[in-house]
Amino acid sequence: MAMSAQTAMAIKSYQNQAEVLVKNYLIAEPYIPYTSVLGGLLACKVVHDLTQLISTFYFKTYNSLTKIQRLEWNNRGISTIHAIYITAMSLYFVFWSDLFSDKQFAGFITFRSSSFSTFGLGELKGIAYLVWRQQSISVGYFFADLGMISWLYPSLGGIEYVVHHSLSGIAVAYSMFSGEGQLYTYMVLISEVTTPEINMRWYLDTAGMKRSFAYLINGVTIFFAWLIARILLFVYMFYHVYLHYDQVIQMHVMGYLLVFAVPSVLAMMNLIWFWKIIKGLKKTLAKRQ
Template structure:
């Protein structure tokens, strides 16, 4: 059995190797950031193409769905894949890595970045490019104007942080909110499979409420508090970066509150029917 310190040393060793590999690549080719975006797009495309193969084998209800519903099913598989990836990456950089630690000798937290953190953001940017393209192409089948606004804000904020190396701490805090996506998608899958009256559907509703409360409400409160507490460091960024830090989270938090109210009413209605 490895101790927690041993596990941490192993992870830090892999991080150092990844940083060294990416740094060497970045030194040799300045387009490495755009390569990460391409990797993100390719990964999304791969998941989207594999989804109908596995879904038709393991889910009997998939074949009976309409073409539009199958497209949304595969799209949600893609978004679930990205959500798991970006949640793990964000939690690592925010809570495990020392990149954003409270070390005054490392400079302002708003200006900190690394080759690995920028590369990881690029993969996420690739997802938002892919998903936004699908939303616009099939509009409004995969989501209305609120989804377009959400993805545009996420794309602009992520791209800026990736290219400029600024506000990555806040970018990763916002991206943790993607932790709600798997449960949201599972709810849609249960509905599509005709399991809306099942116990799993009710449990899923409770999970969505709790995860949304933590990841999209309380975490944003912490983000605003942190920006207020370190506003002297926020002001050291370029003007466009300051605007993004002040505007993007505010707009997203308003949308999160509106969706949270709908989730609360939906859960209340479901529990009332169950009772």
């Protein structure tokens, strides 16, 4: 009984210490970005290992892939989960949360942020860093993917991917640490909704299912998702910037330039990729007739 009482007291002591740690550090305002990075690291590690484990036992194609292909297979598993996470977060903040609503009168929307919105952006950093380390929940995701692309260039992507990830990583990092322009950062990040479909297309192609009906449906899905999330949504974002230009111009010069430069470059790249998607879809449909 004495031993049990001592054990209970020890457990209670550890619980109290853990509560102090969480309150004073993990959820304290100055440490939120770093806490979210650690969370992203853990999430990334778990997803990577699960992707590798499940693929080894349930996908015969996986074991026949080259080392680089298996690396990309696992990386796309992480990027798919990341895309689902950040898309959900972005849709919430842009369309459902009151944080960036015009009905709120808590200052300019360009300077609004919260612990939750900052945490969401920080998760990307943690996810990305571990993706980069795995060469053996977005600042980090883009920088990590950029690291892999650069390390294995041009196996995982050409110069357009380097430009895309560099601009995205810089914009998300600035928004996370400065608290400026988080609304527009989340608007752009909604475009990640197209990532799972793109990854699925790669999986189907790698598995030798390029002529399957699933591959055709995937192509059609990419077309509509891209049109909505990477074309029309960008038009909406630029219109929103136009309506709130008096607030945008109050941002620091760095933030002001990022609001215009990054979406503009990404929008042009999206249009180029969209044209390629249209040509690819037309070619696929022509073969099936």
